[in-house]
Amino acid sequence: MKTKLLFLFSFLSCILSFAQxxxxxxxxxxxxxxxxxxxxxxxxxxxxxxxxxxxxxxxxxxxxxxxxxxxxxxxxxxxxxxxxxxxxxxxxxxLKEQINEIDAVVVSAGSIEASDKKRATALLTPIDIYTTAGADGQISSALTYLPGVQKVGESEGLFIRGGTGAESKIFMDGSLINNYFSNSVPGIAGRDRFNTSLFKGNIFSSGGYSALYGQALSGALMLESVDLPDESSYDFGISPIFIDAGFQRLSNNKNYSYGATVGYSNLELMQNILHFNTDFTESPRSLSGDLNFRIRTKSGGFFKYYGKYDMNRMAVKTESLEPQYDASLVRLKGANTYHNLSFRQKFGKYLLNIGSSYSYNRSDLNFSTETADQESTRTRLLTDGNYINIKTVLERKINRISALRGGLEFNNSDEKLHFQQVNKKYNDLISAAFLESDLGFSNQLSAKIGVRAEHSSFLDKSNIAPRLALAYRLDKNWTSSIAYGLFYQNPESRYINAPANLGFQQSQHYIFQIQRASEGRSLRLEAFYKKYDQLIKTFTINPGESQNQQIQTALNNDGYGYAKGAEFFWRDKKTFKNIDYWISYSYLDSKRDFMNYPVSLKPNFASEHTLSAVAKRFITEWKLGVNLSYTYAKGRPYYDIVSQQNNNIIRNEGRLKDYSSLNLSFNYLPNLGKKDAKAFTIFVLSISNMLGTKNIYGYNFSGDGSRSSAVVPPSNTFVFVGAFISFGVDKTEDAINNNL
The missing domain is CATH 2.60.40.10 (Immunoglobulins)
Structure with missing residues (x-):
């Protein structure tokens, strides 16, 4: 029987083997x-x-x-x-390669992004900004520690790659922010009006930016405001400079929130403690408040509103450069309001974004001179502006990494100016249409192709601006990008004080980038060339007692120029335990014949070499963050340009001393380690320019050019100390994870 069974099993196995x-x-x-x-x-x-x-x-x-x-x-x-x-x-x-968002190469020439969408080492998160020594918690100041942004202390604005501060624009949730910086007096830069914690992410483009944005010859900063908070909270801040308080209330169903803050600042106490270079006869002070609400609809839509009002005052006294006077005075009264309303909603494969903003700005400057006996008659420079921006963008996803988007934008400016015999009314409606596509050909190759068209009612002219960017992955961590773009911008309205045949100013950008991104490390090498055409030329009308009172008036669009250079950026969070550091270097070669320049010159706002280094260390056992930053910039040129017999001439010129500043800040978290603590406290001590280097931003000259005075920062060294407390939410872990 056993033999028969074995034979049967072998027979069946043989049949099965033949059947395979x-x-x-x-x-x-x-x-x-x-x-x-x-x-x-x-x-x-x-x-x-x-x-x-x-x-x-x-x-x-x-x-x-x-x-x-x-x-x-x-x-x-x-x-x-x-x-x-x-x-x-x-x-x-x-096989065909699987294209997906994780592996696909990202077009990034000219741009640095900091948000939860970016997979590389993030830059300029709110924690980054607050903990960058010398940035004073301001987004615009923190940007000066990145490649491409010049350190220009005497004027507000982002001076990018040889461009003026007015040639860069800032957007909030897609809408243009007019008057992002506070009103100020000549020679003292205005501060950011907006609280850094209002924004959850940003994209900073130093060139070649998206067709969704326009009216900027040099670059753009796109800010994205926060959505619903995680919890309700109450915030309080106090220092010798300011006091503020606010709250955020989140609904029980977590579908909507609302909040408000109010703050007051006054520099008088610090002026008495520290030695100031600037004689503030009325110390800088401001009062501000804001409101916000955010609503998530049942269909998945999202509304966001933010409104802000602020007013500020200051008065500055300087020694007069004219022998018949003892001193010159300038007084400022400023007021500003800004409102932003946005909505986004998905409809299947479509995403709709609608944004609108309104702002009003008033700057009231009074110039006067005085002798030992009396004060002369004041000269008033009064400007009022109303600005409305409306923008609609419709986007359709094609696949995981490809998309098509387009839309319309309208930006209306209504301004009034009064100065001596000049009474100006300026109104312009800029209408724009744009179309842009993200094309993912493979995980190694992608492109962004766009075009923007604009029409200005004031200029009665139109333009078409193409944009193109390509990115190719060289290997797992290395990518390369190239970008080209044509950019247009209206002449600044403050220079349009008389009839003139003007058109759009124009720039062309050519950018090449190599980037290496791995966990905790990021390296960027970028070369660029910018060509400027149709820049405005100006002449001087109604000169006052000093250069600060002169009115430059647009004459034509015959100006031109170029800017070229190379940039290096390295950030490392991995090599040294609990240490985050970055190094940036920019080389800039730029010349321009614009404004009142008699010939093509190196701009007085452009430094040939700029080097910055930032280091941050969090010591857990001490509950302490230590932050250092250093900036060096080669001395910028300066010019004393005047009009004589219908010609502009240079009476005095030279080069400023090199700029140098070492900054230090400490952040102490006393409630570190307290479990289930629904509170967060941080004490801050910051010392700007701790070595007291006497930096110079430029020179003012007398009417005959024989006397001059240096333009310097209000204080060589500035010390800030303050405390910030939040109730209802514990941000300690976020602070630790971001190397606070």
Missing amino acids: IKISGKVTYKNKGVADVNVTLKNTYDGATTDAEGNFSFDTAEKGSQVITFTHPKYNDVEKPVEIQDQAITVNAE
Whole structure:
């Protein structure tokens, strides 16, 4: 019996072995074998895995019409129908790369992004800004520690790659922010009006930016405000300079929130403690308040509103450069309000974004001179402006990394100016249409192609501006990008004080970038060339007692210029435990013939070499963050340009001393380690320019050019100390994770 059973088992095994059919083949991608591809007969357990050369082989007892599947995480699945009879068959497969958001290369020439969307080392998160020594918690100041942004202390604005501060624009949730900086007096830069914690992310473009944005010859900063808070909270801040308080209330169903803050600042106490270079007869002071609400609709839409009002005052007294006077005085009264309303909603594959903003700004400057006996008659420079911006963007996803978006934008400016015999009314409506596509050809190659068209009612002219950027992945961590763009901008309205035949100012950007991004480290090398055309030329009308009172008036669009250079950026959070540091260097070669320049000159706001270094260390056992920053900039040129017999001439010129500043700040978190603490406290001590270097921003000259005075910062060294307390939410872990 045992012999019969063994014979029967052997017989059946032999039959089954003869019934097995061999299936083999090779799997390739771009004619190269692919290893570790799972090859299976669909709906069976039969299959194999490819070897290093892409070959596979397996046996099956299945017959008839079947389907073989080829799967791999980095490639699209492939299915091949086969007819299995009594003979071995060969099945080959050619794979296609699986395109996805994680592996796809990102177009980034000219841009640095900091948000939860960016996979590389993030820059300029709110924590980054607050903990960058010398930045004073301001976004615009923190940007000066990145490549491409010049350190210009005497005037507000982002001076990017040889461009003026007015040639860069700042946007909030897609809408233009007019008057982002506070009103100030000549020679003292205005501060950011907006609290850094209002924004959750940003994209800073130093050139070649998206077609969704316009009216900026040099660059753009796109800010994205926060959505619903995680919890309700109350915030309080106090220092010798300011006091503020606010709250955020989150609904029980977490579908809406609202909040408000109010603050007051006054520099008088610090003026009495520290030695100031500037004689403030009325110390800088301001009063501000803001409101916000955010609503998530049942259909998934999202409304956001933010409104702000502030007013500020100051008065400055300087020694007069004119021998008949003892001193010159300038007084400022400023007021500003800003409102931003945005809505976004998904409709299937479409995403709709609608944004609008309104702002009003008033600057009232009074200039006067005085002798020992009396004060002369005041000269008043009064400006009022109303600005409305409306923008609609509709986006459709094509696949995981490709999209098409387009929309319309309207920006209306209504301004009035009064100065001596000049009474100006200026109104302009800039209408724009734009179309842009993100094209993902593969995980190695992508492109951004766009075009923007604008029409100015004041100029009665139109333009068309193409934009193009390409990115290619060289290997796992290395990518390269190139970008080209044509950019237009209206002449600044403050120079339009008399009839003139004007058109759009124009610049062309050419950018090449190589970037390496890995976990905790980021390296960027970028070269650029910018060509300027149709820049405005000006002449002087109604000169006052000093250069600060002169009115420059647009004459024509005959100006031109160029800017070229190279930039380096390295950031490292990994090499040294609990230390985050970055180094940036910019080389800039720029010349311009614009404004009242008599010939092509190096701009007085452009430094040839700029070097910055930032280091941050959080000491857990001490609950202490230590932050250092250093900036060096080669001395900028300066010019004393005057009009004589209808010609502009240079009476005095030279080069400023090199700029240098070492800054230090400490951040102490006393409630570190307290479990379940619904509160967060941080004490801050910051010392700007701790070595007291006497930096000079420029020179003012007397009417005859024989006397001059240096333009210097209000204080060589400034010390800030303050405390910030939040109730209802503990931000300690966020602070630690970001190396506070």
